[in-house]
Amino acid sequence: MASATHGDHFGACPVLTVTSLEVRRGGIGLLRDLSFELSPGQTALVTGANGSGKTSLLRVLAGLAVPAAGRIDWHGKTPHRLPPEDRGDIAYLGHRDGLKRELTVDENLRFCRSFWKGRGAVEPLIAELRLEACRHRYVRRLSAGQRRRVALACLRLKPARLWLLDEPLTNLDARGTDVVIEWLGRHAAEGGVAVVSTHRPQRLATAASIEVAL
Amino acid sequence: MLDVVLHILRRDLRLAFRRWSELATPLIFFVIIASLFPLAATPDEAQLRSIGAAVIWMSALLSSLLALDGLFRADSEDGSMEQLILAPAPLGLVVLAKIVAHWAVSGVPLLVLAPLVAMSFYLPLAALPELIAALALATPTLSVLAAVGAALTVSLRAGGTIIGLLILPLTGPVLIFGTRATELAALGESVAGPLYLLASLAVLAVSLGPLIAAAAVRTALE
Amino acid sequence: MNEILGMGGHGPYVWSAYGVTLVVMVYNAWAAYRHQANALARLQQAGAEQETRAKPTVRQIG
Amino acid sequence: MNAVPIRRRLWRAFHRLGSPPYVYRLAGRLSPWLGVTSCVLLAVGAFWGLVLAPPDYLQGDSFRIIYIHVPSAYLSMGGYVLMAVAAAIGYIWRMKLAHGLAVCVAPLGAWFTALALVTGGIWGKPTWGTYWEWGDARLMFELLLLFLYIGYMVLRMSFDDREKADRVSALLAVVGVVNVPIIHYSVEWWTTLHQGPTLIREGGPSITMDMLIPLLIMLAGFSLFFGWLLCKRLQGEILRRESRTRWVRTLAAEAGA
Numbered sequence: 001m002a003s004a005t006h007g008d009h010f011g012a013c014p015v016l017t018v019t020s021l022e023v024r025r026g027g028i029g030l031l032r033d034l035s036f037e038l039s040p041g042q043t044a045l046v047t048g049a050n051g052s053g054k055t056s057l058l059r060v061l062a063g064l065a066v067p068a069a070g071r072i073d074w075h076g077k078t079p080h081r082l083p084p085e086d087r088g089d090i091a092y093l094g095h096r097d098g099l100k101r102e103l104t105v106d107e108n109l110r111f112c113r114s115f116w117k118g119r120g121a122v123e124p125l126i127a128e129l130r131l132e133a134c135r136h137r138y139v140r141r142l143s144a145g146q147r148r149r150v151a152l153a154c155l156r157l158k159p160a161r162l163w164l165l166d167e168p169l170t171n172l173d174a175r176g177t178d179v180v181i182e183w184l185g186r187h188a189a190e191g192g193v194a195v196v197s198t199h200r201p202q203r204l205a206t207a208a209s210i211e212v213a214l
Numbered sequence: 215m216l217d218v219v220l221h222i223l224r225r226d227l228r229l230a231f232r233r234w235s236e237l238a239t240p241l242i243f244f245v246i247i248a249s250l251f252p253l254a255a256t257p258d259e260a261q262l263r264s265i266g267a268a269v270i271w272m273s274a275l276l277s278s279l280l281a282l283d284g285l286f287r288a289d290s291e292d293g294s295m296e297q298l299i300l301a302p303a304p305l306g307l308v309v310l311a312k313i314v315a316h317w318a319v320s321g322v323p324l325l326v327l328a329p330l331v332a333m334s335f336y337l338p339l340a341a342l343p344e345l346i347a348a349l350a351l352a353t354p355t356l357s358v359l360a361a362v363g364a365a366l367t368v369s370l371r372a373g374g375t376i377i378g379l380l381i382l383p384l385t386g387p388v389l390i391f392g393t394r395a396t397e398l399a400a401l402g403e404s405v406a407g408p409l410y411l412l413a414s415l416a417v418l419a420v421s422l423g424p425l426i427a428a429a430a431v432r433t434a435l436e
Numbered sequence: 437m438n439e440i441l442g443m444g445g446h447g448p449y450v451w452s453a454y455g456v457t458l459v460v461m462v463y464n465a466w467a468a469y470r471h472q473a474n475a476l477a478r479l480q481q482a483g484a485e486q487e488t489r490a491k492p493t494v495r496q497i498g
Numbered sequence: 499m500n501a502v503p504i505r506r507r508l509w510r511a512f513h514r515l516g517s518p519p520y521v522y523r524l525a526g527r528l529s530p531w532l533g534v535t536s537c538v539l540l541a542v543g544a545f546w547g548l549v550l551a552p553p554d555y556l557q558g559d560s561f562r563i564i565y566i567h568v569p570s571a572y573l574s575m576g577g578y579v580l581m582a583v584a585a586a587i588g589y590i591w592r593m594k595l596a597h598g599l600a601v602c603v604a605p606l607g608a609w610f611t612a613l614a615l616v617t618g619g620i621w622g623k624p625t626w627g628t629y630w631e632w633g634d635a636r637l638m639f640e641l642l643l644l645f646l647y648i649g650y651m652v653l654r655m656s657f658d659d660r661e662k663a664d665r666v667s668a669l670l671a672v673v674g675v676v677n678v679p680i681i682h683y684s685v686e687w688w689t690t691l692h693q694g695p696t697l698i699r700e701g702g703p704s705i706t707m708d709m710l711i712p713l714l715i716m717l718a719g720f721s722l723f724f725g726w727l728l729c730k731r732l733q734g735e736i737l738r739r740e741s742r743t744r745w746v747r748t749l750a751a752e753a754g755a
Contacts, residue, residue, distance in 0.1 A: 116301060
């Protein structure tokens with residue numbers, strides 16, 4: 001599905017530009033002088049050893065944290081100063097799934113969809129991720145892989161054009177990984193932008209346009 | 215804007231009732247503290263009546279502090295707090311909704327329990343409506359203060375232990391006006407003064423508190 | 437002289453109050469100086485380690 | 499059109515206050531002056547208050563404790579407000595130096611609050627017969643203020659990342675400073691209810707002029723002393739926070755040589 005000219009047919013004007021970004025965490029400089037830009041339809045793959053700042057970079061891009069120096073520009077705005085109505089545009093999936101353990105899969109998905117004013121129906125997602133069996137089970141009873149898939153379903157429910165995925169493939173089996181790759185392709189095809197950090201770059205290389213090695 | 219509050223409210227209330235044991239602990243804590251006082255003091259009626267107001271209000275204060283200790287910690291541990299911070303809704307409103315949900319399950323039951331405990335402290339029946347009114351005005355302030363404490367310590371391992379140290383000095387005014395209202399009620403005098411003061415504290419807390427708590431959560435989880 | 441010391445019978449209270457104040461002030465002055473001296477001392481032996489973090493590289497794959 | 503330079507000069511002055519080396523040198527230059535004048539003022543004030551000023555007709559000489567109790571009470575409250583303002587500036591404009599100032603004010607403020615409590619307690623003995631008079635609104639307020647200081651310092655110490663410690667404790671300082679007037683008046687309101695011994699109201703029986711002058715001198719002496727210690731602590735804090743910068747390493751080298 002990946003094609004070399006993936007990003008071009010959306011017009012090359014970049015929507016996400018990162019210029020000379022510096023990220024510090026806990027007083028330690030993690031990341032220095034990082035610049036890249038992504039146009040609609042492009043996906044960046046963030047690779048690097050543990051502690052190289054992959055997670056911190058994604059949290060800064062999401063607006064959860066503030067960079068020590070440099071600028072991030074998403075459609076002319078800075079993520080950590082986005083007004084609430086624009087925040088639906090960025091979807092962040094961290095190491096933790098962001099699901100309430102005492103709610104069932106269904107309840108979690110419905111809450112995510114209504115709270116994020118999302119689009120798309122819940123039913124096809126549940127079918128696609130083969131979650132029908134555990135749909136009414138409490139999230140705390142699911143396996144890590146199933147929880148990851150529910151978190152990915154939440155991601156799809158959000159109307160976000162920018163996906164920030166922190167190692168989405170953890171705990172996923174082969175089938176789950178294929179779904180992630182397929183979704184990334186579809187997201188890019190729809191003109192979405194994604195920044196994905198991973199320890200297995202070769203699995204996701206097909207879906208990526210640029211690689212950011214920290 | 216209101217749907218944001220409703221979604222969070224519905225979700226948090228559903229969560230609270232799913233773990234009802236966590237819900238009941240602060241209320242039982244309230245009754246236990248109140249009933250330990252006679253053991254510590256004397257069973258004598260006159261003395262208990264004189265310290266009754268203080269006992270009720272101290273127990274209410276400590277139980278509401280305990281009830282909101284884990285308000286943000288549960289969400290920050292499973293990652294849903296990050297999603298709430300990034301959600302397309304003002305974080306202050308989200309935090310207010312969470313405080314209202316937790317107040318409903320910890321503050322409101324106090325309005326039922328406190329009169330029962332007050333009666334056991336020989337408070338005259340006529341004074342109970344005023345006690346309920348005073349508690350109804352004071353518990354929001356206590357919930358907001360406890361929420362600010364919970365937000366400040368959300369990312370700390372031993373966060374729960376220092377909430378008391380941070381927040382109890384700030385509950386002084388509520389304690390003063392609350393006990394005064396109950397004493398005046400016991401004497402049958404008009405309770406308007408302290409009630410107005412409690413109401414003004416509640417308005418200040420409910421308007422500023424969620425903003426500070428939201429900033430604290432965002433900063434602590436940065 | 438001794439009626440000044442006596443302080444009209446309140447001597448012990450007045451002098452203990454002033455004594456405590458003096459002690460607290462002197463301690464704080466010493467603590468402030470030590471606070472700065474410590475910072476300087478710690479700087480000298482801990483030649484602050486330089487962070488040499490490689491510059492990230494961005495390359496095309498797509 | 500000289501309005502523009504003044505505004506620009508003010509802005510540049512404020513801006514320069516943000517640069518650590520400038521503030522470090524400024525504190526260095528100020529502290530000897532503050533130190534000397536505060537000691538002189540304290541000596542003169544103490545001598546005047548203890549010896550020259552007339553005893554109070556009601557309480558006799560125990561009244562002289564006012565010359566150290568009132569200044570430390572003022573510093574305890576002023577210190578908290580200064581700490582909260584510095585922390586708020588640090589939080590809003592992300593100025594590390596403002597957080598540094600807040601860190602230095604906290605222990606000093608706490609010490610002077612404790613001092614106000616102790617001197618207030620000692621003063622209470624000859625006048626009310628007990629070291630701790632619950633009915634005294636001022637002592638009660640100072641006690642709660644001490645808890646606020648301790649709460650701020652404990653919260654700050656429980657974070658290992660300094661930047662997060664700065665920002666979260668800044669919010670607590672803001673919450674605290676909003677509550678300080680509320681606590682002050684509710685405690686005042688509380689004491690009028692319970693009719694504690696009202697022999698000493700704020701400032702006591704009408705202070706005659708020759709009692710007021712030593713009090714003002716002591717107030718000035720205490721404040722300058724506070725400023726002096728603040729400069730010293732701020733210098734230490736700047737060195738600790740800027741330990742990686744070049745100007746600090748050259749400074750350390752010079753000091754070491």
